[in-house]
Amino acid sequence: MVVLWRLSSLLVALALVLVPRTHGWSKEGHVLTCRIAQGLLEPEAASAVENLLPDYANGDLSSLCVWPDQIRHWYRYRWTSPLHFIDTPDDACSYEYSRDCHDTHGVKDMCVAGAIQNFTSQLEHYREGTSDRRYNMTEALLFLSHFMGDIHQPMHVGFTTDEGGNTIAVRWFRHKSNLHHVWDREIILTALADYYEKNLDSLQEDLVGNFTNGIWFDDVASWKECDNLLPCLNKYATESINIACKWGYKGVKSGQTLADEYFNSRMPIVMKRIAQGGVRLAMILNLVFGDSQQGFAAAT
Incomplete structure (x- = not known):
């Protein structure tokens, strides 16, 4: 059974994070994921999300x-670092929760799929009101929202030895990078510069238009199919490792220059x-958060 994690109160400094390094999707990727999601919320969920956000988030x-990227190396939150990814056996090109969802010490459920399951389970208690003080609902919302981005970044379900492409040094056009960072940010930034005059709103408009x-459009219904959360998360992770193998790693060697061919063929997948x-x-x-109180069969 997946363990529920207890979190302490949200740091006042949450709004003043100074750590510049990002992980998972870049800032742009996570912003787009959360903007798209918030635009699709039903009234009850929209109200709950707004209620849980601190005032300065407007x-x-x-x-x-x-x-969650910015605080993962703070002492207080260091335990969250393994929750951003899943390491799979090298070249296996497959994912199994029981085999792969653990940290480097073998602690079970400590991966991005386990994290989403746990923070969703915590948010299930939101309806119980302020009398339930076991969980910090604001932090649970932020972690869930971030990790749903991470599990869809293909290289976050990558190979163990190369740390999801982090140790595969490449050049992205004219500058140094690594394969993981190419998928995290380089492709997104190049698309923004080449097609959207660096305007994130325009890119968001195109993404929303593509599924509305x-x-x-014909795929959206299948994207949203989910009655039992953990099998759905396993599906999302399996999608990512399949993409990582077919489009991320394939044909890439350390020291290689990745440019137009790689960008043009991978950019639609990232989007x-x-x-x-x-x-x-x-x-x-x-x-x-919906008023149907249906929830997930696996979230208790």
């Missing part, structure tokens, strides 16, 4: 979606994963 979930009445993460995050929040 009701904008995306403004704090990078927070565009090329992904679809961001959209899927947003749609699915909204699905989870709508189920958890």
Whole structure:
């Protein structure tokens, strides 16, 4: 059984994070995931999210979606560091929860799939009101929202030895990078510069258009299918490792220069994963906070 984690109160310094390094999707990727999700929330879920956000967020979930990256190396939150990814056996190109969801010490459930399950379970207690003080609901919301982005970043379900591509040094056009960072941020930034004049709103508009009445419209219903949370998370992680093998690692060697061919063929995949993460995050929040009180069969 997945363990419920107890969190202490949210740091006052949450709004003043100074750590510049990011992990998972870049800031832009996480912002897009959370913006898409918040735009798809039903009234009850939208109200709950706004209620849980601190006042300085001004009701904008995306403004704090990078927070779990920024605090993961703080002493107080160091335990969250393994929750951002899943390491799978080298070249296996497969994912199994029982085999792969653990930290480097073998502690079970300490991976991004286990984290999403746990923080969703915590948010299930939101309806019990302020009398339930076991969990910090604001932190649970922020972790869930962030990790739903991470599980859709294909290289976050990568190979163990190369740390999801982090140790595979490459050049991205004219500058040094690594394969993990290419998927985290380089592809997104290049797309923003080449096609959107660095305007994130324009990119978001295109992504939303693609699933509301565009090329992904017929797929959205299947993206949102989920009655039992953990099998759904296993599906999302399996999608990611399959993409990592077929499109991330394939044909890439350390020291290689990745440029137009790699960008043009991988960019649509990155954009679809961001959209899927947003749609699915909204699905989870709508189920958890909705007035139907349906919730998930696996979330207790």
